[in-house]
Amino acid sequence: MVERNVIEIFAFPPSPRAFKTLVVANHLELDFTLETLDPRKGDFQKPEYAALNPNMRMPTLKHGEYVLWESNAIQQYLALQKPENGLLPKDDLARLDVIRWQFWDLAHWDPATGGYTFERVAKPLVLGLEPDPAALARGEELFHRSARVLDAHLRGKEYVTGKTLTVADFALGAGLMHAEAANIPVGQYGEISRWLASLKALPAWKKTLALAAA
Ligand SMILES: N[C@@H](CCC(=O)N[C@@H](CS)C(=O)NCC(=O)O)C(=O)O
Structure with a gap:
């Protein structure tokens, strides 16, 4: 209980x-x-x-x-x-920036990264299905379009909204939790790779990945 x-x-x-x-x-x-x-x-x-x-x-x-x-x-x-x-800033404009990136996640990043994860991880490992090459091709186009935006935005910033870690980093970073297994081409984007490495180094990231693998 x-x-x-x-x-x-x-x-x-x-x-x-x-x-x-x-x-x-x-x-x-x-x-x-x-x-x-x-x-x-x-x-x-x-x-x-x-x-x-x-x-x-x-x-x-x-x-x-x-x-x-x-x-x-x-x-x-x-x-x-x-x-x-501070994961959700008290200041109105700072909080709106976090919310903006959470909305962008739902509209663009989640479908872009989710396509790869569904086709290359969920289908073979959970559902016992083959990846669909047409869906992967669509996902690739979506991914590069959004990755270019995020990579340029991260230039000169430690985290998505600046110097402070927020829920926006976790919202966007989550889409890359299976980046290796799903073969998401993150390596082509230096700023995204640098930012993702800093998230992966967090104890909470490691602890949560272990839950996913259990
Ligand atoms: N926008 C929702 C999406 C929720 C969602 O689609 N969850 C998937 C998990 S991968 C699900 O439950 N799928 C089951 C289904 O579509 O039947 C959120 O972010 O919570």
Whole structure:
């Protein structure tokens, strides 16, 4: 029986959308429980889960009676648990910049990186299907278009919105959690590679990757 004040995160840890939320919870060292869902067992469609998230997708957060879905919104909720950490800046314009990049993630980066991950990781390793070359070609075009934007933006910046690590870094970095396995051509982009290396060095990144591999 989970205590009322413990945050529950319902997620399939190998997914980048799950990773986005779990890495923030780990970085903030929040007290949370991971409720693992497995798509191979039909967990997303189970009535008790569909009652929490009518999309029947993950992740979902539950904190007492409060329920929230959409990974980037969950990141913000987690950041608000420890506002002093600065993952979601208090200053309005600084916060809007973080939110801008979270929106850009959903509109452009997540589909661009997600195409590779779905075709080269989820299909062969989770669903037992062959990658579709046409989908990979479409994904490649999307990826380079967005990667050029992110790479140029990162020039002269430590993190996506400047000198400070925010939820935007975790939102965008999560799309590259399977970069090697999915053969995402990150190496062509020096600034993205440098920024990604700094995220991978974080203890929370390593801890969350281990959850994904478990
Ligand atoms: N925009 C949503 C996307 C959620 C999403 O599509 N999750 C995938 C995980 S890879 C899912 O649950 N897919 C199951 C399905 O499509 O049936 C978020 O970021 O939370």
